[in-house]
Amino acid sequence: MHTTTFPRSTIQSSFLTATLCVAACGAKEPSNSGTPEKTSAAAEPIAVDGSSTVFPITEAVAEEFQKTGKGRVTIGVSGTGGGFKKLCKGEIALSGASRPIKPTEVEVCKQNGIDYIELPVAYDGLAIVVNPRADWVDHMTVAELEQLWEPEAQDKVKQWSQVRDGWPAKELHLFGAGVDSGTYDYFTQAIVGKEHASRGDFTSSEDDNVLVQGISTDPLALGFFGFAYYVNNKDKLKIVPVDDGRDDNGKGPIAPSLETISDGTYQPLSRPVFVYVAAKAAQRLEVQAFVEFYLTQGARLAKEVGYVPLPENAYALARSRFKANKFGSVFGGEGSKVGVTVEALLAKE
Amino acid sequence: MNTRAPSKRLERAFSWLCMGAVAVPIGFLLVLLADVVMDSTSRLGWEFLTSYPSRKPDEAGILPGFIGSIYLVGLTALIALPIGMGAAIYLEEYGRGGRLSGLIEVNIANLAGVPSVIYGLLGLELFVRALSMGRSLLAGALTMALLVLPIIILASREALRTVPRGIRESCLALGATRWQTIRQVVLPMALPGILTGAILAIARAIGEAAPLIIVGALTYVDFLPSTPTSAFTVLPIQIFNWVSRPQPGFVQDAAAGIIVLLTTLLLLSSLAVVLRNRHQKRSV
Amino acid sequence: MRATQSGQRRIRRHQRALMREWLMERLLLACGLLSIVTTAGILFVLASESFAFFSEVGLSRFLFDTQWTPLFVDKHFGIWPLLSGTLLTSAIAITVALPFGLFAAIYLSELAPERVRRGLKPALELLAGVPTIVYGYFALVFLTPLLQTLVPGLAGFNALSPGIIMGIMIIPMISSLSEDALYAVPHSLREAALALGAGKLQTIFRIVLPSAFSGVAAACVLAASRAIGETMIVAIAAGQQPRFTLDPRVPIETMTAYIVQIGLGDTPTGTLEYKTIFAVGTSLFVITFAANALAQRLTKRFKETV
Numbered sequence: 016m017h018t019t020t021f022p023r024s025t026i027q028s029s030f031l032t033a034t035l036c037v038a039a040c041g042a043k044e045p046s047n048s049g050t051p052e053k054t055s056a057a058a059e060p061i062a063v064d065g066s067s068t069v070f071p072i073t074e075a076v077a078e079e080f081q082k083t084g085k086g087r088v089t090i091g092v093s094g095t096g097g098g099f100k101k102l103c104k105g106e107i108a109l110s111g112a113s114r115p116i117k118p119t120e121v122e123v124c125k126q127n128g129i130d131y132i133e134l135p136v137a138y139d140g141l142a143i144v145v146n147p148r149a150d151w152v153d154h155m156t157v158a159e160l161e162q163l164w165e166p167e168a169q170d171k172v173k174q175w176s177q178v179r180d181g182w183p184a185k186e187l188h189l190f191g192a193g194v195d196s197g198t199y200d201y202f203t204q205a206i207v208g209k210e211h212a213s214r215g216d217f218t219s220s221e222d223d224n225v226l227v228q229g230i231s232t233d234p235l236a237l238g239f240f241g242f243a244y245y246v247n248n249k250d251k252l253k254i255v256p257v258d259d260g261r262d263d264n265g266k267g268p269i270a271p272s273l274e275t276i277s278d279g280t281y282q283p284l285s286r287p288v289f290v291y292v293a294a295k296a297a298q299r300l301e302v303q304a305f306v307e308f309y310l311t312q313g314a315r316l317a318k319e320v321g322y323v324p325l326p327e328n329a330y331a332l333a334r335s336r337f338k339a340n341k342f343g344s345v346f347g348g349e350g351s352k353v354g355v356t357v358e359a360l361l362a363k364e
Numbered sequence: 365m366n367t368r369a370p371s372k373r374l375e376r377a378f379s380w381l382c383m384g385a386v387a388v389p390i391g392f393l394l395v396l397l398a399d400v401v402m403d404s405t406s407r408l409g410w411e412f413l414t415s416y417p418s419r420k421p422d423e424a425g426i427l428p429g430f431i432g433s434i435y436l437v438g439l440t441a442l443i444a445l446p447i448g449m450g451a452a453i454y455l456e457e458y459g460r461g462g463r464l465s466g467l468i469e470v471n472i473a474n475l476a477g478v479p480s481v482i483y484g485l486l487g488l489e490l491f492v493r494a495l496s497m498g499r500s501l502l503a504g505a506l507t508m509a510l511l512v513l514p515i516i517i518l519a520s521r522e523a524l525r526t527v528p529r530g531i532r533e534s535c536l537a538l539g540a541t542r543w544q545t546i547r548q549v550v551l552p553m554a555l556p557g558i559l560t561g562a563i564l565a566i567a568r569a570i571g572e573a574a575p576l577i578i579v580g581a582l583t584y585v586d587f588l589p590s591t592p593t594s595a596f597t598v599l600p601i602q603i604f605n606w607v608s609r610p611q612p613g614f615v616q617d618a619a620a621g622i623i624v625l626l627t628t629l630l631l632l633s634s635l636a637v638v639l640r641n642r643h644q645k646r647s648v
Numbered sequence: 649m650r651a652t653q654s655g656q657r658r659i660r661r662h663q664r665a666l667m668r669e670w671l672m673e674r675l676l677l678a679c680g681l682l683s684i685v686t687t688a689g690i691l692f693v694l695a696s697e698s699f700a701f702f703s704e705v706g707l708s709r710f711l712f713d714t715q716w717t718p719l720f721v722d723k724h725f726g727i728w729p730l731l732s733g734t735l736l737t738s739a740i741a742i743t744v745a746l747p748f749g750l751f752a753a754i755y756l757s758e759l760a761p762e763r764v765r766r767g768l769k770p771a772l773e774l775l776a777g778v779p780t781i782v783y784g785y786f787a788l789v790f791l792t793p794l795l796q797t798l799v800p801g802l803a804g805f806n807a808l809s810p811g812i813i814m815g816i817m818i819i820p821m822i823s824s825l826s827e828d829a830l831y832a833v834p835h836s837l838r839e840a841a842l843a844l845g846a847g848k849l850q851t852i853f854r855i856v857l858p859s860a861f862s863g864v865a866a867a868c869v870l871a872a873s874r875a876i877g878e879t880m881i882v883a884i885a886a887g888q889q890p891r892f893t894l895d896p897r898v899p900i901e902t903m904t905a906y907i908v909q910i911g912l913g914d915t916p917t918g919t920l921e922y923k924t925i926f927a928v929g930t931s932l933f934v935i936t937f938a939a940n941a942l943a944q945r946l947t948k949r950f951k952e953t954v
Contacts, residue, residue, distance in 0.1 A: 215717025232804020382755030450679030479877025571779030
């Protein structure tokens, strides 16, 4: 604007030089692995969004992928539902989902002409968790959980003693996944029997870290979230074994663990988690590289962050699915399916 | 009415009480700062400044947040400074006492009291959605520019007021137009004060998180923004992300990030103080 | 001939200068008008989305329901849970800030020697300059665990810890504005009191403070408005459970934290979820605007009486 009156004094000019310098330096900052400049620096970043449950795996994969220099990744955590909304609008390339795609979402994708490829990436359990100081809790039954979380419980079931006789007459502080979360959808389907039906008066968050923080600091807390978040915070939380009342998959209350989730005894709270890739994005070279990387390194990285990796042939099947551009969902677009064991999943592929 | 004045001892005790009222909050702040410094020492270092965020707390770094902050406040200043200066010049030089000026002044005063989240909502609806800028650096910078505009306008007006009236009148008497007077004489004299205002605005912008969260700054970014349309993150939001993670290592990362933020602010404030002192010496 | 040519040139140059002058004035005016445009923009954005929200949900449900569960199966749209969260944390903040701020102001204005005042005043202002994310860190990492050893049954997310931290943050606002108010009380009043034999304490409490009352009240209202609009401290430390309660020991959610929570998820335009953040934003705007207007009134009254 007023270039003629511009700074002659040293402070102003040094201020300007400083800003320009930092901007220039910023553009040349090396990546933390010290590898030479990324060749695909001009390529657009790969936009990933979706489930908070799948986020730790995607984050680990993206971090390692970034070190290879083949592309850049941004990851949002809008929840499974939020991720699907964006995928079906063509806004993102990949969406993490802790449940299969549902009919309404299939419809939206169809309307917008978006095709997608469904790829299972790991197996996860839903953990019921309390604070370590809640020593009155030894296990819970599915029936008790249903009574606690169903919509009718809203503003009525507010104390521990209302869930089971003998438990203290103290306030219940409930924590759970947010409504855009696949974990929420799956939990309501498995426990209440109807997807998306639950009480509304609890701390709901798409960010499982908030739930861990809340429960680990509150003796009266109870909540549910992905098993991996429990594994990574074991010293602050207490797991609650769940009794589903059925003997054919293991008698009595069963606690989630790598074994019980993969052999199908921890029911009904075990499920596969997925990554959905937009067909158009799958045309991009860097996206193909990323998906390939995900499905080859995913097993190792999933285990590292606390998930149950699928058997090796599951990943091979997923890779061939991707290469063959097989669109659609093997679950018929019906959303959360309770009781899908790893074998059943493989059979469907 | 009790006309006996309370004893000197009571007065002294009261004086100490009031002094405590000043000392206790300051002391509290010092304790908190000491706590942050202690938490941060394990992570603070060159590696921390040049690394990207990671799932492993002891490998995480502040680089995208720091660079993103610099780009963001730089762009914000670039947008807000000319406009703020323009508005201040208009209010001080052209429109004094007019009804329009009065209306503008009332608006500026009100805008200064609006919570920053509301600016975030405005930015979301207007820049991100309606103007389709998406979650970009530009949308963030425009939102922040609106937020800091009252600060720049206020500081610029004060700077312009320090220029003696007589100077303007003598320029006009010599045949210069109003604009010529402002551009060639008044502005250069007011420039240090204006720049102080710019620095104050930058200091405010660099610490803000809420409006940027709403406008869409990401919490996971593993690259540096390259154009104004890039996705980005900023220092406070990176700290927010680490504070939200329950794993103990991230507390140290958050503390280290806070030290980086506070150090940057300290440098900026010192620059502002130096500028102000220099300006005061000049106008004597 | 030559004289007329150079004369014409001079006229043209003069005309260009006038044109530039006219242009610059318009340009500068435009810069000034931007503030009006911004206000209009905020009002328009809030009003249009809120209107869409209320035509779908209805104002009475918003104002009279005591549950906020807009996204669940059993939908309730009462603003009271979020409002009570905001008011609870702000009330705690003011309770902490008022005594400290007021006595600090008395000290700096009436009792402190000039040298001490010059050093302590900017030190107090430092509290206002600390970014709120840093205060949020303090609340969650430092203060909450500390309070949990003192207050039985204090949950990890609660209203007490962020309330206290917000109080500390707004102390400079109250102390600085109150100090201005105290300073504005004419010296003659003080001297008259002293001449009548009153001690310093009596002068302060019976003469100076009552005269400065409106000014101090304005300071409090402004500080309360700041606390009400505060976002990061409560987003980090207060919790995300909308709940209609006055118990400072349990997780709650404030209006600002709700907006950030939904904003983090990058909700698409047009959904009910999206509209709720604007309905809540409008409520927030109305409250802070009313508070600021009240403070301005009080300041005006103060300036008239002093």
